[in-house]
Amino acid sequence: MSSELNVRSLAVPGFSADLQALWAVVRREWTIFVRYPSWIIALFIWPVIFPMGYILTARALSGVDGSGLTTFQNRTGLTEYVGYIAVGTMVWMWQNIVLWAVGYSLRNEQMRGTLESNWLSPTWRFAYLLGSSIPQMVSMLMLMLVSGLEYRFLFGVHFSGSLWLTLLVILAAIPSVYGLGFAFASVVITLKEANAFVFLVRGIVMIFCGITYPLAMLPNWMQSVSQWLPQTYVIHAMRTAALSAEGFSAIAFDLKMLALFGLFWLAVGYLLFNIMERRARQTGAIGQY
């Protein structure tokens, strides 16, 4: 008689089980998202009020007689600032929301005390992160649509560019924006101080990527830094695609850079997640906050 005991898990994970787990996370996140009706307020109000602060400051800097505006036009070569600021701030809002929503998704579970028990289930763990990004992506597309309409009808921004090219830029930007979110989520779950990291990353984007001013206004060393940030290319490409009729050739370089940055950040995001996952098992600290 054999004394060996065959131990076999009751769970039989497979590709379809992973997909089911991913779908369950997507549904849960969507339910939480729509549960708080204030998201509707955020959807309609943020696209207006966030750029409004900068636009009104620019209006004050222009002066009663427009003398400041003349200086601005001579210095930057831009004829108007409203659309310029609106598009720049919209890209910043996108990255900011991704950092909070995707970057915080695991941290929130840690705070609620459900992360450890979820981690013990025989599921593909990356599904927790990926699953929280999908509803977020849908809500971001809604935000962009609402933003475009509000900029057109409330701020009077004239979108003389191409809708298809703008969509192409959004598509090209997704891997970089969300890859950064994945990397961020993994760092935050380990280091805990999420707010400080959001402030740091979004602050870098805010200062170096020219959300409200042309990069030429920055000192040379800051311009060099901005070239290493994907959001610089997203903002430039989005402004060109939406506000000018320059066509594909004007954004080709930005798209190429976004493809490279996208690959890089997705790889970094996945790698960091795996490191965090291994570390969590070794230290047993995943449930702590």
Next chain:
Amino acid sequence: MQTQSLSQPTFASHLNALSALIRKDWKQYWRYPLNAVSSIFQPLIWVAPIYFMGQAFSVNGKAIGFSQYSGTTDFMSFILLGTVLESFINAVFWGMGYALKNDMDSGVMESNWLTPIPRLLILIGHSVTNLVITAITSLGMLLFAGLIFGFNASGDVVKALLPIIPMMLGLYGFGFAFAAVVMLMREANTLVDVSSFLVQIFSGSNFPVNALPRFLLPVALALPLTYGLDAIRANLIGTKTILPLQLELILLVVFMFVMLWIGTATFRSLERRVRTLGTLGQH
């Protein structure tokens, strides 16, 4: 049968509770030191884009267009002062509404509410640490901002403190009402972010309110904070005021009483409603 509560709240016990709340928040805040450091640099990050944008509108660092509205070409001192005051305003928003949401999320709201402490005292306790921390971080921020962007305030500091007192007290009234809305809606982030951002825009923390389009100007003039910011700036950096300075001070005092009354009444009414609904422990 006569029932008597075992607890015997006194003024001293209330002070004890207040001190416990303050110490708890203080300890929790410094437990995450990176967050503390970031609160010094965070306002600097917000004003950096305005600095570079302002340079594009200026000649030799002087914003001539801006001076036509504000009376000063030094737009950075104008904005930095607004940023500091805005941090205090946010401390009351975040300190009360957001702290309640934190209590709800961590499951201690209901048990705190059952203690024999005046509920407004709980709200005040949550804001005190925030105000102290804001004072510390604002000083740090001004120091760095002075080095990076330049900050010149040659006015009378004591005189500038005068409008701050009624402004902050009035803000507490607003904070009470706001905290009650957070309790009712059980959501704080959007409410806090949107409302503090709107108040920031319309009270003129980053630009003189007379630069607002005409149809938006009444919104700015209806906010007591507009007069507070205006009076403090006039005293410190010599900007033009919207109304005569004395009239602005009187308005601030009137607003203070009105806001405290409305805030307290709203809080009491909404808090009763939340208790009736039984949703205090939910989030």
